[in-house]
Amino acid sequence: MKLGKISYVILGAIGAGPRSGYDVKALVDRSTRFFWAASYGQIYPELRRLAEAGLIEGEDASQGGRARTLYRLTAAGEAALRDYLRAADATCEVRHEGLLKLFFSDALDEPDAALERVRALRHQHAEILSQLRDIAATAPDGVPPARRLVLEYGLGLHGWAVAWCEDVERRLADRAPDVERGT
Amino acid sequence: MKLGKISYVILGAIGAGPRSGYDVKALVDRSTRFFWAASYGQIYPELRRLAEAGLIEGEDASQGGRARTLYRLTAAGEAALRDYLRAADATCEVRHEGLLKLFFSDALDEPDAALERVRALRHQHAEILSQLRDIAATAPDGVPPARRLVLEYGLGLHGWAVAWCEDVERRLADRAPDVERGT
DNA sequence: AAACTCATGTAAGCTGTTACATGATTAC
């Protein structure tokens, strides 16, 4: 069976302890979505595939009338996860519409087009930053160190981006008075 | 006709002057791929769709036996591009495998697993940074200001990321001697 | 009683990549 990236998201999520599909989705939405999102439409079919391949095994954990299956890694699943994590290669793809709009904003030949776009970019990064701060503030004790590191990375990166936008906004705003003074 | 994100990449690329599908791909590969990639498999069919919808028009620019079509924006195409660029909303999706591996690296219970992953992350960002520096060094005069701004953003962001990795690497490397000293 | 969270899943469709196919022109 061929494993894709989503397989490893699930193996990684389950690696920290038994989880249901719902739990995996909750972890993704709280944490990994900032750098790797996943939907139920991927998670549930993939859990089945991984179980069929013997990388995870499910155990019924229904309570009363509410169905629930907890999955845990098998030895094969642990090995697959470790091999993946040890391999150095890693892709990085970004679809950043804010940058796309800024890039093409010269097509609007309004003098403040770029400034407006940088402002929008700042709002975008500030929104993510505020979500990350919220996560940092509500994080329970005992968050594994690598996960904390990734959160720190996110806080730092989006903080940098907000500061960059503010700086550019000042630079661009300073241009207008210059023009009025005729310099 | 419904326009997707790729439609606007093409409208934006053509907005700066008549271009062929090949030209659009070259611009994407040189510039936008860092925040929005596109393949021939999207570009050529989309050019046809946009032409059928009357947003761009093609002009035959074949030379001898080499076929070539130059596209330019129609008035409708210009309007569609402007409307898009003025709308404030913008999505941002990231698929960053380096962060994913770092996030789950506690599953490898080797003491230096996270350190190794941060090193790999630094290499990844350093590679992109070097590509961006190359672009900055070879950029001709007269690059539109907004495009320069986006390049600056990329240089700054990946520069920040490399510095962050270096800092974390130092922190993680300092831990080992502490353990040996028994503190 | 309504709203919310827990819980599992599918089907249709959109987006995008990869690999292939073809051929002309230009630079070495």
Next chain:
DNA sequence: GTAATCATGTAACAGCTTACATGAGTTT
């Protein structure tokens, strides 16, 4: 003459999202 670049396109497939469907338990 051969390798690189210019130039256009398609078909199969992979990956992912959205919307829908269903129902139990919990909180207000």
